[in-house]
Amino acid sequence: SAVISQKPSRDICQRGTSLTIQCQVDSQVTMMFWYRQQPGQSLTLIATANQGSEATYESGFVIDKFPISRPNLTFSTLTVSNMSPEDSSIYLCSVRGQGSGYTFGSGTRLTVV
Amino acid sequence: AQSVTQLDSHVSVSEGTPVLLRCNYSSSYSPSLFWYVQHPNKGLQLLLKYTSAATLVKGINGFEAEFKKSETSFHLTKPSAHMSDAAEYFCVVSESVSGGSNYKLTFGKGTLLTVNP
Numbered sequence: 477s478a479v480i481s482q483k484p485s486r487d488i489c490q491r492g493t494s495l496t497i498q499c500q501v502d503s504q505v506t507m508m509f510w511y512r513q514q515p516g517q518s519l520t521l522i523a524t525a526n527q528g529s530e531a532t533y534e535s536g537f538v539i540d541k542f543p544i545s546r547p548n549l550t551f552s553t554l555t556v557s558n559m560s561p562e563d564s565s566i567y568l569c570s571v572r573g574q575g576s577g578y579t580f581g582s583g584t585r586l587t588v589v
Numbered sequence: 590a591q592s593v594t595q596l597d598s599h600v601s602v603s604e605g606t607p608v609l610l611r612c613n614y615s616s617s618y619s620p621s622l623f624w625y626v627q628h629p630n631k632g633l634q635l636l637l638k639y640t641s642a643a644t645l646v647k648g649i650n651g652f653e654a655e656f657k658k659s660e661t662s663f664h665l666t667k668p669s670a671h672m673s674d675a676a677e678y679f680c681v682v683s684e685s686v687s688g689g690s691n692y693k694l695t696f697g698k699g700t701l702l703t704v705n706p
Binding site: 507509517518519520521524568570572577578579580581582583 | 623625631632633635638679683692693694695696697698699
């Protein structure tokens with residue numbers, strides 16, 4: 477299965493600033509997914525990122541708040557913009573591998589103060 | 590539209606006793622179903638997956654799950670709990686969106702498993 481390197485692993489940010497999270501995959505993948513896991517909650521899909529096209533956002537998530545880049549088949553970034561304390565969550569990227577299994581990055585634990 | 594319901598938010602068992610974590614799903618298409626485990630401050634690890642092959646699926650660490658289409662269930666079981674099994678468990682359904690190849694995962698709310706000595 478694919479191996480994902482996600483960074484940073486954690487950060488503490490000031491409100492009003494932005495943070496960019498990076499995911500590097502050790503193999504080429506068509507689709508990458510970004511999730512949010514709020515404290516004590518399950519994972520919610522933010523968007524699906526395909527290389528060479530605009531990301532597809534889920535209901536409740538917008539590009540201005542969570543811009544995504546997908547410059548090639550092994551890399552993607554998610555930016556959390558104009559942060560507020562409500563954005564404090566764990567953010568994870570994921571890819572769909574062989575045999576329909578999914579692999580997840582180790583997550584970025586974001587605290588906004 | 591797909592959805593997942595984990596029937597118990599918290600399950601507590603004694604070490605050495607059986608584990609049952611319940612999951613029901615709803616899907617418009619033939620779904621793939623997964624169980625993931627998340628240990629504290631760790632990433633998500635795939636326990637097992639069902640993808641329309643054998644209905645009884647064996648996973649890692651002695652876990653298994655049975656796909657029952659008539660009951661729309663995919664319960665996770667283990668004959669004997671170990672202290673290291675204490676974690677959050679997520680039941681997940683995946684189906685192709687609009688019949689194409691854009692697969693989307695929907696997570697249940699999770700079940701916290703506590704194992705008592």
